[in-house]
Amino acid sequence: MSEPKKLHLTAFMRPVSLHTGAWRYPGSYADANFNLAHLKSFIQKLEAAKFDAFFMADHLAVLNMPVEALKRSHTVTSFEPFTLLAALSAVTEKIGLAATASTTYDEPYHIARRFASLDHLSNGRAAWNIVTTGNPESAKNFGLDEHVEHSERYKRAREFYDVVTGLWDSFADDAFPRDVESGIYLDPEKMHILNHKGKELKVRGPLNIARPVQGWPVIVQAGQSEPGRQLAAETAEVVFCSPKDLKAAKELYADIKGRVTAAGRDPKHLKILPAALIIIGDTVEDAKAKRLVLDSRVHYDSAIASLSIALGTDASGFDPDGPLPDDIPETNASKTSQAGVIRLAKEENLTVKQLAQRYGGYSGLAFVGTPESIADDFGIWLAEEAADGFTVVLPFLPQGLDDVTQRLVPELQRRGLFRSEYEGTTLREHLGLPRPKNQFFS
Amino acid sequence: MSEPKKLHLTAFMRPVSLHTGAWRYPGSYADANFNLAHLKSFIQKLEAAKFDAFFMADHLAVLNMPVEALKRSHTVTSFEPFTLLAALSAVTEKIGLAATASTTYDEPYHIARRFASLDHLSNGRAAWNIVTTGNPESAKNFGLDEHVEHSERYKRAREFYDVVTGLWDSFADDAFPRDVESGIYLDPEKMHILNHKGKELKVRGPLNIARPVQGWPVIVQAGQSEPGRQLAAETAEVVFCSPKDLKAAKELYADIKGRVTAAGRDPKHLKILPAALIIIGDTVEDAKAKRLVLDSRVHYDSAIASLSIALGTDASGFDPDGPLPDDIPETNASKTSQAGVIRLAKEENLTVKQLAQRYGGYSGLAFVGTPESIADDFGIWLAEEAADGFTVVLPFLPQGLDDVTQRLVPELQRRGLFRSEYEGTTLREHLGLPRPKNQFFS
Numbered sequence: 001m002s003e004p005k006k007l008h009l010t011a012f013m014r015p016v017s018l019h020t021g022a023w024r025y026p027g028s029y030a031d032a033n034f035n036l037a038h039l040k041s042f043i044q045k046l047e048a049a050k051f052d053a054f055f056m057a058d059h060l061a062v063l064n065m066p067v068e069a070l071k072r073s074h075t076v077t078s079f080e081p082f083t084l085l086a087a088l089s090a091v092t093e094k095i096g097l098a099a100t101a102s103t104t105y106d107e108p109y110h111i112a113r114r115f116a117s118l119d120h121l122s123n124g125r126a127a128w129n130i131v132t133t134g135n136p137e138s139a140k141n142f143g144l145d146e147h148v149e150h151s152e153r154y155k156r157a158r159e160f161y162d163v164v165t166g167l168w169d170s171f172a173d174d175a176f177p178r179d180v181e182s183g184i185y186l187d188p189e190k191m192h193i194l195n196h197k198g199k200e201l202k203v204r205g206p207l208n209i210a211r212p213v214q215g216w217p218v219i220v221q222a223g224q225s226e227p228g229r230q231l232a233a234e235t236a237e238v239v240f241c242s243p244k245d246l247k248a249a250k251e252l253y254a255d256i257k258g259r260v261t262a263a264g265r266d267p268k269h270l271k272i273l274p275a276a277l278i279i280i281g282d283t284v285e286d287a288k289a290k291r292l293v294l295d296s297r298v299h300y301d302s303a304i305a306s307l308s309i310a311l312g313t314d315a316s317g318f319d320p321d322g323p324l325p326d327d328i329p330e331t332n333a334s335k336t337s338q339a340g341v342i343r344l345a346k347e348e349n350l351t352v353k354q355l356a357q358r359y360g361g362y363s364g365l366a367f368v369g370t371p372e373s374i375a376d377d378f379g380i381w382l383a384e385e386a387a388d389g390f391t392v393v394l395p396f397l398p399q400g401l402d403d404v405t406q407r408l409v410p411e412l413q414r415r416g417l418f419r420s421e422y423e424g425t426t427l428r429e430h431l432g433l434p435r436p437k438n439q440f441f442s
Numbered sequence: 443m444s445e446p447k448k449l450h451l452t453a454f455m456r457p458v459s460l461h462t463g464a465w466r467y468p469g470s471y472a473d474a475n476f477n478l479a480h481l482k483s484f485i486q487k488l489e490a491a492k493f494d495a496f497f498m499a500d501h502l503a504v505l506n507m508p509v510e511a512l513k514r515s516h517t518v519t520s521f522e523p524f525t526l527l528a529a530l531s532a533v534t535e536k537i538g539l540a541a542t543a544s545t546t547y548d549e550p551y552h553i554a555r556r557f558a559s560l561d562h563l564s565n566g567r568a569a570w571n572i573v574t575t576g577n578p579e580s581a582k583n584f585g586l587d588e589h590v591e592h593s594e595r596y597k598r599a600r601e602f603y604d605v606v607t608g609l610w611d612s613f614a615d616d617a618f619p620r621d622v623e624s625g626i627y628l629d630p631e632k633m634h635i636l637n638h639k640g641k642e643l644k645v646r647g648p649l650n651i652a653r654p655v656q657g658w659p660v661i662v663q664a665g666q667s668e669p670g671r672q673l674a675a676e677t678a679e680v681v682f683c684s685p686k687d688l689k690a691a692k693e694l695y696a697d698i699k700g701r702v703t704a705a706g707r708d709p710k711h712l713k714i715l716p717a718a719l720i721i722i723g724d725t726v727e728d729a730k731a732k733r734l735v736l737d738s739r740v741h742y743d744s745a746i747a748s749l750s751i752a753l754g755t756d757a758s759g760f761d762p763d764g765p766l767p768d769d770i771p772e773t774n775a776s777k778t779s780q781a782g783v784i785r786l787a788k789e790e791n792l793t794v795k796q797l798a799q800r801y802g803g804y805s806g807l808a809f810v811g812t813p814e815s816i817a818d819d820f821g822i823w824l825a826e827e828a829a830d831g832f833t834v835v836l837p838f839l840p841q842g843l844d845d846v847t848q849r850l851v852p853e854l855q856r857r858g859l860f861r862s863e864y865e866g867t868t869l870r871e872h873l874g875l876p877r878p879k880n881q882f883f884s
Contacts, residue, residue, distance in 0.1 A: 023620065023627060030620045030627075034562045034652055036532075060551065062650045067630050074620075074627050077613070077651050080559035086528035087563050090478075109502065109583040110548065117522035120476045121529050140646035141551040171519070178465065178472045178516075183741045185465060185472075185516050188509050204582035208504045209519050210476055299625045 007382055007418050008271055008389030008431055009409075010053040010098065011046050012240070015039055016074040017400070018057065018393050019277070019362045021297030023074040025396040032397065033078040036087060042401055043088050046095060049405035050419050052430045053096030053127060054088070055220075055240075055391065056081045060105055061137035069302035082114050089122035096427030098127035098220055103160040104153050105133055105142045108203055111160075112167035115217045116209045124213035124426030127238065128164075129220040130231075132157050154227040156200045161219075161235050163203050165439075166194045168216050170206035172441035192440040214428050215435040224252070232270070233259030237433050239272045240391045242364045244340070249274055249365075249386035257385075271388040271431055274381075277366040279395050280403035284369045288348075291368050294395055295357040303360030307352070310334070310341050310359045320353035362393065371411040379417055449824055449860050450713055450831030450873055451851075452495040452540065453488050454682070457481055458516040459842070460499065460835050461719070461804040463739030465516040467838040474839065475520040478529060484843055485530050488537060491847035492861050494872045495538030495569060496530070497662075497682075497833065498523045502547055503579035511744035524556050531564035538869030540569035540662055545602040546595050547575055547584045550645055553602075554609035557659045558651045566655030566868030569680065570606075571662040572673075574599050596669040598642045603661075603677050605645050607881075608636045610658050612648035614883035634882040656870050657877040666694070674712070675701030679875050681714045682833045684806045686782070691716055691807075691828035699827075713830040713873055716823075719808035721837050722845035726811045730790075733810050736837055737799040745802030749794070752776070752783050752801045762795035804835065813853040821859055 015032035016023045023030040032038040043054045058081050062070075070076065081099040089097055097118060101111050111128070119126035132153035139147040148156075175190035194205030221236035223229065232239050239256055243249035257267040279294070281287030300320060308315045312331030318324070324345040331338050345355055367374045381387040394400045412418035428435055457474035458465045465472040474480040485496045500523050504512075512518065523541040531539055539560060543553050553570070561568035574595035581589040590598075617632035636647030663678035665671065674681050681698055685691035699709040721736070723729030742762060750757045754773030760766070766787040773780050787797055809816045823829040836842045854860035870877055 024622045024625060030622060036563055040532075059650060062633075062648050071628050071630050072625050076628060077618075079562060080555045080651065083524055083528035083556055083559040083563055086525035087532040090482075090529040090532035105549070106552065107547070107584055110552075113522045114525055117525040120521060121478055121525055137646075142549055143644045176519075180466045180472060183466060183514050183739075186513050186518060188513050191504075202585045204579075206504050208501060209522065297625075 004416055005382055007378060008052045008273060010055045010273060010391050011051055012055045012057060012275055012391045012393050014057050014075055015078050017396050019294060019395055020073060021294055021361050022396040024297035025294050027399055028396045040091050042397060043092055043095060045401060045405050047092050049409040050422055051095055053098050053427055055098035056084060058100035060102060060133055061141050063135060064137050072299045072302045086118055086121055094422045094425060096125045096127055096430060097122055098129055100129040100131055102131050102133040103157040104148050105138055108160050108163040108201060112164040112207050113209055116168055116212045119212035119214055119217050127218035127220050127427055130157060154231060158231060159198045159200045163196050163201050165216055166196060167205055167207040168212055169438045169440050171211050172438060173211055176210060190441060214426050218427050218433060229256055229259060232256060233263045236270055239270060240275055242275050244365060246386050250384060253385055269433055273389045273391045274365055274387050275391040275393055277362050277364060277393040277395055278404055279368045280371060280407055284373055287368045295354060295361045298357040298360045300353055300356060303356035306359035307356035310337050312338050318352045321351050324352055324355060371407040374408055375411045375415055446858055447824055449820060450494045450715060452497045452715060452833050453493055454497045454499060454717055454833045454835050456499050456517055457520050459838055461736060461837055462515060463736055463803050464838040466739035467736050469841055470838045482533050484839060485534055485537060487843060487847050489534050491851040492864055493537055495540050495869055497540040498526060500542035502544060502575055503577060503583050505577060506579050514741045514744045528560055528563055536864045536867060538567045538569055538872060539564055540571055542571040542573055544573050544575040545599040546590050547580060550602050550605040550643060554606040554649050555651055558610055558654045561654035561656055561659050569660035569662050569869055572599060596673060600673060601640045601642045605638050605643050607658055608638060609647055609649040610654055611880045611882050613653050614880060615653055618652060632883060656868050660869050660875060671698055671701060674698060675705045678712055681712060682717055684717050686807060688828050692826060695828055711875055715831045715833045716807055716829050717833040717835055719804050719835040719837055720846055721810045722813060722849055726815055729810045737796060737803045740799040740802040742795055742798060745798035748801035749798035752779050754780050760794045763793050766794055766797060813849040816850055817853045817857055
């Protein structure tokens with residue numbers, strides 16, 4: 001008899017929230033960007049709720065935005081992920097720690113070393129969210145005038161992955177006898193010099209760090225583009241995606257799992273965890289009302305640009321308090337996106353201002369309802385192979401996090417959809433992923 | 443009435459020790475390289491003794507060494523400094539945290555960001571040991587065939603420092619009003635875009651992190667070469683050097699302080715802390731005996747090469763258990779070094795094997811004696827302007843550390859040579875260094 005399938009849950013975080021209006025939501029911690037005490041309380045609550053991992057979003061620049069948006073944004077500055085997650089590793093015991101790191105603007109030796117170190121410090125809880133960093137602002141912080149072209153970034157990413165995983169395998173697990181009597185600390189036969197010489201990278205090795213506790217830290221990927229999906233199929237163990245609904249999620253799930261199989265891997269060894277904003281209320285209407293309050297905290301001046309982009313036309317002349325006009329000009333740029341806006345405006349009966357605030361706040365996949373209704377949805381997504389779990393996006397902190405950990409998680413646990421205790425100690429064990437064999441030593 | 447001068451003390455660490463025989467010393471923690479619990483206990487003991495800072499040595503490679511030395515070395519692998527110090531910041535409150543980071547094989551945006559983050563996480567306790575990374579093994583881990591030439595490294599280091607400090611000043615200290623009512627999170631007038639375009643580096647900025655708690659993390663430098671001294675005089679706030687004795691220390695102290703004055707800085711704003719191995723016994727003879735035991739743990743096979751280098755001639759044919767032969771051939775390579783070996787052999791009546799073990803273990807400046815005799819010496823070095831304090835090198839851990847914190851420090855405190863309580867909370871405050879003004883905002 002096989003164990004019934006369970007969800008995996010990670011929290012995808014910015015210290016204040018990914019939602020741009022969250023810092024103004026009543027009770028939110030507007031100062032969380034540089035307040036370790038808040039972040040410590042968040043991760044400890046997520047660990048008490050048995051989340052698989054805590055996942056810190058990141059950028060390598062202050063992103064370019066109009067000054068009206070910039071001055072209202074809490075997402076511009078915060079802790080650097082490696083130092084933050086290392087600090088949080090010292091105040092937690094079981095929860096996984098996922099850091100974003102770029103293959104375009106960093107060196108594989110540094111990346112391999114930092115993740116290996118975080119994995120040792122945390123006793124096997126590190127994960128690497130591989131990103132190729134598309135925004136041009138980052139390029140300018142690293143000596144370039146323009147961002148590196150998309151296919152070039154993915155070629156380097158693939159080779160970068162080979163180098164990093166090769167460096168993690170620099171030492172056999174039993175390379176360090178530390179025999180005081182004979183004076184043998186290290187067995188040189190169990191040290192591998194990588195000597196990588198590829199098209200993009202040249203790295204000798206060995207890494208100056210013992211093999212990570214997990215063998216390799218868990219590999220996470222977010223790309224949904226064609227090369228992104230292929231890179232994920234070949235390398236990722238967790239995929240973090242943004243399908244717009246159940247149907248799109250099932251298609252994406254089937255496509256990625258098929259690619260994993262085609263790449264000769266076991267599809268169970270890649271977990272697909274769509275990112276989803278979770279807003280919980282006493283009733284569905286109550287949750288929807290919370291969302292409207294949250295969205296209303298996005299300033300119209302910074303929101304209207306987002307609506308214009310989604311519509312493919314300038315929306316700044318529309319009446320903010322009226323409905324979306326019927327005569328939106330056709331657009332070649334984003335027909336699907338425009339149709340989505342029109343559908344949403346009708347479904348939720350939103351004004352132009354409310355629509356703008358939705359697009360300026362967080363417009364991705366969302367579950368807005370009661371613990372029961374969301375648990376119903378999660379159960380359906382799991383059963384219908386749309387997801388292996390969710391990358392939870394918290395609307396506002398700490399209340400939105402407390403709602404998830406104190407109301408949704410217990411409901412999922414009652415239904416047997418989520419663990420009530422950690423069964424293992426490493427993130428690989430939480431996710432049901434095997435420990436990779438060393439490529440160079442059996 | 444001015445406060446009498448006090449010493450500053452930092453601990454310069456490798457997890458097992460800088461001494462290559464230490465892992466075999468009775469009672470030592472041979473597994474400390476990846477044992478956070480040990481490192482946590484070390485730093486907490488140093489904090490209880492009111493040390494200024496905990497300072498982690500680092501390399502960017504497994505250094506090239508003969509296999510006989512490699513297999514006996516505990517210094518090959520350990521935690522990466524940023525992740526380690528961030529983890530330790532979460533379990534300490536006052537002690538400074540100094541990390542080594544290279545200007546040759548890293549990017550200023552990354553370095554500025556990580557130190558700023560560590561400074562925020564630790565509430566103002568970060569320090570940057572600027573190194574230019576001379577060893578060729580590191581170059582090979584970063585895409586190069588040969589190491590970058592010395593003067594080229596120092597040119598880049600100087601510009602790198604300007605970029606990093608410029609990035610730290612990206613935001614005025616009051617750039618984030620976070621006014622919920624008006625919706626203004628950030629004042630764009632208080633954000634500076636660096637737009638650095640130099641000979642070596644091109645970095646736009648701004649840094650995506652608020653100004654560090656200390657304004658700038660404390661700048662540490664170790665270079666004793668001509669360009670190293672000049673870089674230190676222009677940029678450093680702590681210099682960590684290795685004079686061979688009191689006379690050499692006084693000369694170096696006068697030279698560096700003179701250069702600081704010539705560079706238009708206040709010489710009190712650069713602290714000179716010679717690195718010194720400290721071995722404590724109940725009597726001076728007892729301490730010397732401990733040192734011989736420690737040195738004896740260096741295997742002769744890996745030690746003899748170090749003696750040959752120090753002598754400038756192959757010592758492998760000498761009788762290990764006999765005295766140093768009288769007829770050492772003259773050398774052009776290192777007359778001073780050879781004379782030093784010959785003097786040491788006579789002074790301490792050492793066999794060839796013991797000499798080799800000294801040079802293979804730790805042959806730099808050492809204070810070997812009782813708490814009282816070492817406190818006498820420290821007082822002389824402070825009074826005669828040979829040092830503003832010491833970068834303490836611990837011979838073996840944890841016992842050598844306990845001897846310093848439980849025996850030497852109380853003796854220094856009794857004499858008024860060292861603080862009994864932290865007076866401030868930041869590392870700058872411990873060191874008596876001013877908080878730098880923001881270059882771009884008054």
